[in-house]
Amino acid sequence: MERYAGKSILKGTAIGKVLFYSKEEQVVLRKSVEDVQAELERFEKAKNEAVVQLNALYEKALKEVGEVNAAIFEVHAMMVEDGDFNDSIKNMIESQAVNAEYAVAATGDNFAKMFAEMDDDYFRARSADIKDIAERIVRILHGGHSSGDLGDEPVILAAKDLAPSETVQMDKSKLLGFVTELGSSNSHTAILARTMNIPALIGISVSEDMNGKMAIIDGVSGELILDPDEDVLKQYQQRQEDEKKSRELLQQLKGKPAVTLDGKEIKLFANIGSVGDMAKVLANDAGGIGLFRSEFLYLEKDDYPTEEEQFQAYKTVAETMAGKKVVIRTLDIGADKQVDYFNMDKEDNPAMGYRAIRICLDRPEIFRTQLRAIIRASAYGNIAVMYPMIISVDEVLQIKKIVASIKADFDEKGIPYGDFEQGVMIETPAAVMISDLLAKEVDFFSLGTNDLTQYTLAIDRQNAKLDNIYDAHHPAILRMIQMVIDNGHKENCWVGICGELGADLTMTEKFLKMGIDELSVSPAAVLPVKKIIRETDLKSE
Numbered sequence: 001m002e003r004y005a006g007k008s009i010l011k012g013t014a015i016g017k018v019l020f021y022s023k024e025e026q027v028v029l030r031k032s033v034e035d036v037q038a039e040l041e042r043f044e045k046a047k048n049e050a051v052v053q054l055n056a057l058y059e060k061a062l063k064e065v066g067e068v069n070a071a072i073f074e075v076h077a078m079m080v081e082d083g084d085f086n087d088s089i090k091n092m093i094e095s096q097a098v099n100a101e102y103a104v105a106a107t108g109d110n111f112a113k114m115f116a117e118m119d120d121d122y123f124r125a126r127s128a129d130i131k132d133i134a135e136r137i138v139r140i141l142h143g144g145h146s147s148g149d150l151g152d153e154p155v156i157l158a159a160k161d162l163a164p165s166e167t168v169q170m171d172k173s174k175l176l177g178f179v180t181e182l183g184s185s186n187s188h189t190a191i192l193a194r195t196m197n198i199p200a201l202i203g204i205s206v207s208e209d210m211n212g213k214m215a216i217i218d219g220v221s222g223e224l225i226l227d228p229d230e231d232v233l234k235q236y237q238q239r240q241e242d243e244k245k246s247r248e249l250l251q252q253l254k255g256k257p258a259v260t261l262d263g264k265e266i267k268l269f270a271n272i273g274s275v276g277d278m279a280k281v282l283a284n285d286a287g288g289i290g291l292f293r294s295e296f297l298y299l300e301k302d303d304y305p306t307e308e309e310q311f312q313a314y315k316t317v318a319e320t321m322a323g324k325k326v327v328i329r330t331l332d333i334g335a336d337k338q339v340d341y342f343n344m345d346k347e348d349n350p351a352m353g354y355r356a357i358r359i360c361l362d363r364p365e366i367f368r369t370q371l372r373a374i375i376r377a378s379a380y381g382n383i384a385v386m387y388p389m390i391i392s393v394d395e396v397l398q399i400k401k402i403v404a405s406i407k408a409d410f411d412e413k414g415i416p417y418g419d420f421e422q423g424v425m426i427e428t429p430a431a432v433m434i435s436d437l438l439a440k441e442v443d444f445f446s447l448g449t450n451d452l453t454q455y456t457l458a459i460d461r462q463n464a465k466l467d468n469i470y471d472a473h474h475p476a477i478l479r480m481i482q483m484v485i486d487n488g489h490k491e492n493c494w495v496g497i498c499g500e501l502g503a504d505l506t507m508t509e510k511f512l513k514m515g516i517d518e519l520s521v522s523p524a525a526v527l528p529v530k531k532i533i534r535e536t537d538l539k540s541e
Contacts, residue, residue: 014177108134197524267518290520318381356389449499
């Protein structure tokens with residue numbers, strides 16, 4: 001039995017076998033083969049397995065994110081079967097007597113380069129698709145897994161690091177927990193772990209030797225226990241059972257309002273990253289969605305999502321929530337959320353750089369496409385739109401001008417849309433200090449406490465070495481929150497918290513007494529927060 005000390009992302013227990021995942025670029029060596037026919041058969045078998053995987057991903061995505069967003073897997077399956085692509089691979093194996101891995105990788109590189117050099121935007125975008133399917137076939141030939149393909153049984157995933165885009169594509173039903181060597185407890189991947197309600201550890205030295213071994217994630221102590229003995233295994237199985245009973249007790253709160261003992265109703269919403277998270281929102285009885293991280297529509301794709309693709313996603317969420325509020329945050333990429341096809345320059349300090357609303361206002365064609373989709377979807381439910389990384393009133397005025405022009409265009413063309421609120425995220429000290437002015441221009445504020453803490457304390461939240469001094473309870477942060485609440489209420493702006501601090505149960509009562517109107521948390525945190533709300537008396541000292 002081995003014990004590894006790390007840092008916990010989510011308190012909880014996970015028990016299962018480890019699947020080691022390496023996202024490092026696959027090294028493909030050219031090797032001569034004697035049995036060309038056997039190599040051709042290896043390729044055919046791997047190709048057929050790739051089609052099976054892609055069809056399964058299509059069916060999964062169809063249920064979770066709809067037909068438009070699932071189509072990419074259908075396209076990839078067809079490309080795997082493409083005659084020219086297959087002929088090139090087979091010809092290389094036959095004529096050069098080389099291994100299938102090399103033939104697939106070389107052909108993938110050749111076809112990707114050919115597509116990348118085409119004039120047509122559509123065909124240029126297929127370059128990334130070719131690379132993806134070639135890598136999938138090579139991975140199968142190597143006998144490996146991707147982060148999205150977790151095998152047949154639920155596993156604890158071990159990796160050096162995981163990007164948000166990789167975490168998003170995982171089959172959540174097959175993921176018991178994950179352990180990474182790198183990363184920060186305040187990173188977006190960590191936030192996703194909390195959204196998915198799975199135990200996770202960071203700062204654990206992982207290796208391929210762990211693959212297939214039985215393991216326990218102790219989310220309380222922050223330990224990974226490898227090859228536990230029978231007594232330890234029984235102890236943690238009992239803990240899992242106790243955790244299950246606690247969750248069942250919380251279920252008794254479902255259907256009951258988030259109202260304090262003295263009668264103040266609090267908007268208790270959930271944060272989501274994709275349409276697939278909707279089941280958790282409904283299962284945990286959230287009163288609405290306080291943060292739909294729309295950037296994951298971009299992170300999941302190899303090219304810019306179209307207006308129609310985005311519209312279908314937003315419409316699905318709005319209809320599913322059946323009149324409950326859905327707050328959609330506009331595109332927030334940059335920092336630790338990079339998208340290759342945006343072709344952004346490398347920055348020394350991306351957290352303080354070209355990101356979020358700065359990209360949107362600088363690339364209005366991308367921003368207009370998203371806003372058109374959101375505004376169209378507002379005809380199908382109670383939608384609000386929220387703008388991230390605001391530092392000036394001028395930015396808000398620019399946004400409102402774009403929104404007004406879209407509405408005018410829709411009016412002229414008879415395209416329906418509903419009434420929708422517009423709000424801003426307060427996540428910079430600048431926004432806090434001018435919140436009295438911003439409140440005159442918007443309907444609501446939502447405090448992004450993760451970035452607000454980062455910028456106020458001058459601490460990079462991706463830097464694990466600084467986790468011990470990253471203090472979201474710092475008096476400066478709490479004073480800023482109070483200032484925003486007060487300034488918002490003076491102008492009839494409702495004020496919420498959508499950052500991780502909103503789910504901090506040690507702070508719930510304090511936030512209520514500060515006058516907060518809304519808390520938006522991961523779906524799994526809704527009922528625990530509701531319990532505290534219903535036990536709080538704001539009139540008591």
